Amino acid sequence: MPETGGVDGGSGPDGAGGGGARPEAFRVDLRGVVDILSHHLYSSPRVYVRELLQNARDAVVARQDVDEAGGSGGAAAPPDGITVTVEREEGAVTVADTGIGLTAQEMREVLATIGASSKTGDLTQARRRFLGQFGIGLLACFLVADEIEVRSRSARTPDAPTLVWTGRADGTFTVATAAHPLPRSGTRVRVRARPDDREWVEPARVEMLVRRFAGLLDVPVRWHGGHDADGGALVTTSAPWAGDDAAAAAWCERELGFAPLAVVRLDVALAGVRGLALVADTPGRVGHRRGDRVYSRGMLVADDNTQLAPDWAYFVRLVVEAGELPLTASRESLQDGALLGEVREQVGAQVRAGVERLATGDPAAFARFLEVHATGLLAMAAVDAEMLDLVVRHVPWETSEGPLTLAHAMRTRTGVRYATSRSDFAAFAPIHRAAGDLLVNGSYVYGAEILERVRFASTGSGRIRPFDRHAYLRGLAVPATGDADAAALTRVAAPVLARFDVDLDVRRFEPASVPVLLVGGARGATAGDAVGPDARDDADPFADLLDGPAHAPARTRLVMNLASPAVGALATLPDAEVRADAVAGLYVTALLLAGERVDERHGALLSDAWRSVILAAGGSL
Numbered sequence: 119m120p121e122t123g124g125v126d127g128g129s130g131p132d133g134a135g136g137g138g139a140r141p142e143a144f145r146v147d148l149r150g151v152v153d154i155l156s157h158h159l160y161s162s163p164r165v166y167v168r169e170l171l172q173n174a175r176d177a178v179v180a181r182q183d184v185d186e187a188g189g190s191g192g193a194a195a196p197p198d199g200i201t202v203t204v205e206r207e208e209g210a211v212t213v214a215d216t217g218i219g220l221t222a223q224e225m226r227e228v229l230a231t232i233g234a235s236s237k238t239g240d241l242t243q244a245r246r247r248f249l250g251q252f253g254i255g256l257l258a259c260f261l262v263a264d265e266i267e268v269r270s271r272s273a274r275t276p277d278a279p280t281l282v283w284t285g286r287a288d289g290t291f292t293v294a295t296a297a298h299p300l301p302r303s304g305t306r307v308r309v310r311a312r313p314d315d316r317e318w319v320e321p322a323r324v325e326m327l328v329r330r331f332a333g334l335l336d337v338p339v340r341w342h343g344g345h346d347a348d349g350g351a352l353v354t355t356s357a358p359w360a361g362d363d364a365a366a367a368a369w370c371e372r373e374l375g376f377a378p379l380a381v382v383r384l385d386v387a388l389a390g391v392r393g394l395a396l397v398a399d400t401p402g403r404v405g406h407r408r409g410d411r412v413y414s415r416g417m418l419v420a421d422d423n424t425q426l427a428p429d430w431a432y433f434v435r436l437v438v439e440a441g442e443l444p445l446t447a448s449r450e451s452l453q454d455g456a457l458l459g460e461v462r463e464q465v466g467a468q469v470r471a472g473v474e475r476l477a478t479g480d481p482a483a484f485a486r487f488l489e490v491h492a493t494g495l496l497a498m499a500a501v502d503a504e505m506l507d508l509v510v511r512h513v514p515w516e517t518s519e520g521p522l523t524l525a526h527a528m529r530t531r532t533g534v535r536y537a538t539s540r541s542d543f544a545a546f547a548p549i550h551r552a553a554g555d556l557l558v559n560g561s562y563v564y565g566a567e568i569l570e571r572v573r574f575a576s577t578g579s580g581r582i583r584p585f586d587r588h589a590y591l592r593g594l595a596v597p598a599t600g601d602a603d604a605a606a607l608t609r610v611a612a613p614v615l616a617r618f619d620v621d622l623d624v625r626r627f628e629p630a631s632v633p634v635l636l637v638g639g640a641r642g643a644t645a646g647d648a649v650g651p652d653a654r655d656d657a658d659p660f661a662d663l664l665d666g667p668a669h670a671p672a673r674t675r676l677v678m679n680l681a682s683p684a685v686g687a688l689a690t691l692p693d694a695e696v697r698a699d700a701v702a703g704l705y706v707t708a709l710l711l712a713g714e715r716v717d718e719r720h721g722a723l724l725s726d727a728w729r730s731v732i733l734a735a736g737g738s739l
């Protein structure tokens with residue numbers, strides 16, 4: 119007669135509390151429970167394969183504690199470990215293990231009681247050794263089948279009988295002695311799919327699931343397609359972190375589909391977490407990490423897990439053995455908690471250390487890393503103090519002295535300045551170089567934010583300042599009053615520049631190779647053109663306050679360098695028209711040097727200037 123699973127008919131003492139009412143036991147509607155599992159716990163019916171593998175694995179581990187006296191042997195004995203077999207015609211899957219097995223009493227107590235597990239005695243100890251803990255995993259078989267058959271021979275006594283437990287989705291089960299004993303102790307669980315669920319027991323699918331879930335399992339797993347009589351093909355392989363970097367890279371290419379730029383080893387001893395951080399070969403989206411491949415005792419938990427790495431580590435994908443980190447009941451993610459938080463922090467620190475090692479030990483690999491991930495790295499540094507630190511120490515910036523790290527620049531120079539516009543950097547870098555000052559190009563995406571943070575961080579305080587072109591220009595030597603060259607140049611150039619709505623500023627500075635500098639926001643084009651509002655977007659917002667009377671709009675200034683031979687000789691040109699064309703030409707040169715947008719009209723001005731100068735120098739039309 120079938121027994122009813124999950125119902126305990128026991129009762130408490132009559133009259134205890136509750137006015138003499140007899141305590142009754144909860145009843146369990148197994149179909150209802152399975153319905154909850156399938157809709158709210160498990161992501162897909164395919165997890166039945168994982169749950170069976172997991173139970174088999176735990177049984178093999180538990181067996182290691184028991185010294186079976188002469189239990190195994192015989193020609194038909196299965197090989198040590200786990201074997202999965204599919205009967206195509208029957209639509210059945212069998213997972214056989216050489217594990218601890220079950221006695222009749224254990225079958226009644228742990229197989230048929232929802233929430234009962236043999237693995238929860240000492241939770242910490244159990245967690246260290248077993249995958250199961252909740253006592254519900256076996257029910258996953260009801261996602262695809264109406265009946266589960268567990269054929270088992272306990273390893274606890276040498277002459278244990280082989281028993282068959284048959285559990286049904288209607289909540290009943292039977293225990294009987296098997297007609298055909300198992301050749302050695304262990305368990306075979308067989309599920310035969312419902313006609314509607316045959317897709318879940320298709321051999322190709324089951325093989326794929328077994329390889330996926332159990333590929334790294336810590337006990338050997340064999341796949342037996344059901345045709346040959348041998349022990350089946352070994353599915354389990356060694357973990358990617360067990361081999362060298364080349365093996366890890368090959369694994370990454372095969373399993374994750376990319377050739378990693380670098381491999382960082384992870385080892386968080388406090389939770390037995392081990393694995394790899396594989397540096398992606400494409401930029402990815404900052405702040406959008408691809409999930410990580412997580413295993414527990416070699417059983418696949420997820421390949422899109424986002425709990426183990428900090429968000430900023432978007433440039434790596436992890437493959438990790440989660441060690442003692444507990445899993446949720448669905449077994450598809452990790453339980454949140456202090457331990458997970460600590461592990462995440464250490465994983466972050468180890469990824470950062472890996473990037474540092476790359477930066478210091480393998481410059482070529484680090485350069486490749488920056489080529490792909492620089493923007494992302496800078497984006498993270500703009501918000502994360504530790505990434506900022508890494509960027510300061512290892513990322514080279516364009517400076518007036520060539521590429522330098524900010525750390526090096528600040529260590530070796532005083533008064534380092536950074537320009538946040540490309541045009542300022544282009545125009546002022548040569549002047550800084552000539553004066554022995556250092557200018558950093560901070561016009562990259564996130565450059566301004568990062569340099570601003572560095573400026574106020576303890577490492578940077580006082581050593582790096584934003585570049586202020588107005589203040590800098592005020593520092594450039596003004597020709598003495600009465601300087602004849604300056605007066606002559608002003609007479610020649612000021613009226614021409616006025617046509618472009620541009621003021622003249624005559625200075626004398628090094629290097630002489632810089633004839634002109636454009637300062638201010640306007641991109642005046644040709645004479646008579648008004649300066650459009652959009653032309654002001656590059657202007658220094660404080661320029662009005664610093665330079666002009668209150669509320670006066672900042673006017674574009676052309677700084678002409680009297681130290682430049684071209685500028686110095688300008689006023690000596692005899693022909694007024696040539697002089698005017700040359701001034702206009704220098705103005706366009708200044709626009710170009712400042713990286714301003716120029717158009718056809720500027721091209722015409724430049725062309726006129728060249729024509730006039732060439733003709734004046736003796737050329738002919």
Ligand SMILES: Nc1ncnc2c1ncn2[C@@H]1O[C@H](COP(=O)(O)OP(=O)(O)OP(=O)(O)O)[C@@H](O)[C@H]1O
Binds near residue numbers: 217235254
């Ligand atoms: N192959 C097996 N060999 C021996 N015992 C088994 C086997 N499969 C299941 N059992 C027993 O049945 C119990 C219940 O299994 P079930 O999968 O429902 O839960 P669990 O593995 O304990 O926990 P979880 O729900 O976390 O998986 C197990 O604790 C174990 O004692």
